[in-house]
Amino acid sequence: MKKFNKLKQPRNLIVFLAIILFISITTFSTLVLANQNTIKVDASVVNIRTGPGLSYDIMTQVVGGEKINIIKEENEWYKIRLSNDQIGWVASWLIGNTEFSAASNKLGTISAESANIRSEGNLDATILGKATKGTELTVLFQQNNWTQIQYNGQVAWVSSDLIEITAEKKSIIPIVYSPKTNEDTSIEILTVRSEGTNIRSGPSVNESVLFKASKGDNLTYISTEGEWYKIKNSKGQTGYVANWVVDLSGNQTAAPSANISSLSEATIVIDAGHGGEDPGAPASSYNEKQATLKTAMALSSRLKQAGVNVILTRNSDDFVSLNDRAYISNQASADAFISIHYDSTEIPNEISGTTTYYYHENDKNLAETINKQLQINNPLPNNGTRFGDYYVLRENTRPSVLLELGYLNNTVDQATIYTDSYQAFAVESIYQALNNYFSS
Structure with missing residues (x-):
């Protein structure tokens, strides 16, 4: 019996020591893994996004020196957990570099x-x-x-x-918003410009929508917070509305509209030429009304991404009179009216390229700004800026231009116009031009 105990005790000791060693190794490995999954931000500011890509919204930011925990890596993006347990994504290559996102609206100029x-x-x-x-x-x-x-x-x-x-430019996704509240005694009533205008819970496009107002609704003014009005409707509901989507009315001494200093503050009317019973210029693939609507919808989406208030004269294959198109622009007090067209001639292949038209002398600057941008890397010829006696320009009291973005009965133009790359070119050129126009 004693011999058995003498043999058992060393074995117990060996097992005990093995367990201690295992626990030590496991603990060490856990600490190493934890350290490997924690990174320190070296850049001054890094954006944390809702998904693994630059197209996802910015949810917050972290500053230099802050540590973040990595959950996993996907296509060079880290899924991370912040100190407040928020889950987000950060580009792996930005941890030690400086990021300028589209949401922070940084501009660069070719030198x-x-x-x-x-x-x-x-x-x-x-x-x-x-x-x-x-x-x-x-x-x-x-x-x-x-x-x-x-x-x-x-x-x-x-x-x-x-x-x-x-x-x-002015950020459309404010991280912190602490506006100065004041009351303008000259304002009594605000009139809604567009159907379905959002009334929000706070003075920001990021705030939730409480209810929608109809075109022509009169809202009682309460106070001003930054570029937003606190209002009350006829039902007694209160909320906030952006100053660029309403008109000051209901009193004799209404103040003028707010000055526009950036594209994100603007109201842009996009006019897809023709529609319904008016097909526009015919083509072998599809008519002008289809081409203009495709471009108008893509441009609308691009501008809305930048926080612009966009109004479409049509968003489907509907007939809209020339008078109504100009009326929509005037009624909305648009900061710019862009009419999209594609041209044709009696003789096929006679003319090629893009042309920018204006009617009022005051609109020449807008036309030249857009045309200048359309000259850059345009796969089609650029025919410059011209005076055009078009109804939607002549009867429009707002800054307005009409764009002919190519000839549907030109073989080269037609093959180019229908491509996604040309549509992207046209949309981005107009967007950049409007951005330059309002920034200046």
Whole structure:
């Protein structure tokens, strides 16, 4: 019996020591793994997004020195847990670099006479096009002496030596909002411009929608908070409405509309030419009314992403009279009216390219700004800016232009117009031009 105990005791000791060793190794491994899954942010500010891509909304930001826990990695994006247990995504390559997102509205201006726009951030990457000196582009972020930009509806790169970060537009996704509240005694009644106008719980486009107001509704003014009005409707409901979607009315001394200093503050009317019983210029594939609607809808989506209040004269294959188109613009007090068209001639292949028309002399600046942007990397010829005696321009009291974006009975134009790349080019050119117009 004693012999058995002498043999058992060393075995128990060995087992005990093995258990201790296992626990120590496990604890050490856990600590190492924890350290491996924790990263420190070196950049001054990094955006945390709701999903693994730059197209996802920004949910918050972290500053330099903050530690974040990595849950997993997906396509060079980290799914992370913040100190407050929020779950979000951050680009792995931004931890030590500076990011400028579309939501923070950073602008860059080409400083060289000509700059190659590339598909990736290196000299071996495909050249997507060229940008001339003075061209303004939305900047996404910078890394290793390369700047990522938005270019003709896609993500592209330009050498950081050839672009200067020149301006910051008004953010449409405020991180912190603490507006100064005041009351303007000259305002009594606000009149809603458009059907289905959102009345929100707070003075921001990020606040929830409490209810919607109809076109022509009169709202009682309570106070002003930044660029928002606190209001009360006829049912006694209170909320906030943006100052760019209402008119000051109901009293004899109404103040003028707020000055527009950025595109995100503007009301833009997009007019898809023709429609319904009016097909416009015929083509072998589809009529002008279909081409204009496709472009108008894409432009509307692009502008709305930037926080712009967009009004469409039509969003389906409906007939809208020329008088109604001008009326919609005038009634909405639009900051710009853009009429989209595609042309044709009696003789096929006689003319090619884009043309920008204006009627009122005051609208010439808007026309020239848009036409200048349409000249950059346009796969079709650019025919310049011209006076055009069109009803929707002549009877329009708001800044207005009519764009002919190509000829449907020109073989080359037709083959180009129908491509997604040309649609993206046209939309991005108009967007950038409007951004330049209101920024200046």
